[in-house]
Amino acid sequence: MSLHHAILGMLNYKPMSGYDFKAIFDESINFFWSAKLSQIYRELGSLESRGLVSSIIEPQTGKPDKKIYHITDEGRAIFRDWMNKFPSVLRAPIREEFSIRVFFGSALQKEELEYQLGKFIKEGREELESLAAVEKIIEVFSREIGKPEERFFWGLVLKRGRMITEASVRWAEESLVELSGARSKERKRNASNRR
Amino acid sequence: MSLHHAILGMLNYKPMSGYDFKAIFDESINFFWSAKLSQIYRELGSLESRGLVSSIIEPQTGKPDKKIYHITDEGRAIFRDWMNKFPSVLRAPIREEFSIRVFFGSALQKEELEYQLGKFIKEGREELESLAAVEKIIEVFSREIGKPEERFFWGLVLKRGRMITEASVRWAEESLVELSGARSKERKRNASNRR
DNA sequence: GAATTCATGTAACTTGTTACATGATTTA
DNA sequence: TAAATCATGTAACAAGTTACATGAATTC
Secondary structure, three states, X not given: OOXXXXXXXXXXXXXXXXXXXXXXXXXXHHHOEOOOHHHHHHHHHXXXXXXXXXXXXXXXXXXXXXXXXXXXHHHHHHHHHHHHXXXXXXXXXXXXHHHHHHHOHHHOOHHHHHHHHHHHHHHHHXXXXXXXXXXXXXHHHHHHXXXXXXHXXXXXXXXXXXXXXXXXXHHHHHHHHHHHXXXXXXXXXXXXXXX | OOHHHHHXXXXXXXXXXXXXXXXXXXXXXXXXXXXXXXXXXXXXXXXXXXXXXXXXXXXXOOOOOEEEEEEOHHHHHHXXXXXHOOOOHHHOOOEOHXXXXXXXXXXXXXXXXXXXXXXXXXXXXXXXXXXXXXXXXXXHHHHHOOOHHHHHHHHHHXXXXXXXXXXXXXXXXXXXHHHHHHHXXXXXXXXXXXX
């Protein structure tokens, strides 16, 4: 329901090839939407067959030819329509595998879950560090596509990623304390039972 | 990659029908994973054909018969294997449509984006209110399936949902201020240009 | 009398993933 | 000389959505 809108949105900035799109995608949209090159090429083909984009071959020397896609007027209209109706956030489909696993946490030993939470915290902190570098990437890309005014919106989304990741890390830290607390309480109980 | 694990996890608590699963699912896992009844029935069929669950028909009077599914030893083994390897969080596929739309926010009028952020905040606050009621639902379900010890883990996940939603609402509130701030600055600029 | 609940599903479709293929050029 | 980069894709598969069908009992 959405990758082809992301493609239209990018082509709305500037014409580019599937490969170019993937390069920009990986350092921006990829933080909140994922896609493989194979899907990108297929979507581009389907968008072209529906007349929402058109392509021209750009020959290159020493490198494979490029197929540069342009958004058509019809594509732009479809994209604007899509942008004008945000669906209700509460009805958006959600996929959060980590939560499913914690939900079924009783199937694990306490130590195993503690390990997974620890890994989660570590990865979350790494993510926050790499997000700090995205600020610069945003500057580079917005200049590259000749749209410095996009920085504001990309920055908003970056901030959302940071705030959600911070909240997740905080949650995992507190959960770890709760889990370990439960364990030490249990130990105490066991110790007093033994007396 | 995951709904059938959620089904196995639930059947690991207690045997139930597809319809029962959906009822519990909608008030719990649904907050972090979505699924339609049609998919649930299909997954149950495929799990049965692979020998991970087995079913018996429970006749009812005045209501349609129920097909009660039980997890098999093999199903339990598969579920435990899955629980024991959490994938890296950073590599998990993400799908966040709202962020895509904000990313392409320049395609909208400022007022339109402000409206969408306002709606987001309103819905987020409603979500937080309804999450407050989930505490009770957790109690009911954990007693219903005869597993009061699950409350702890379900509570952890609930807390995660709350913290992330709170962060999202805070983000939207701050974004709205930034957007409006930008607009009033622009107005001032326009006003001084007019002088 | 209409809508909702209970309970099962099938079929067609869309979206996303994995694995494979090609082939020149550049970097380690 | 092996691996990565550039650049295109196809085919098979897995997962999820939408639309449809059935039919009794209950609630509005």
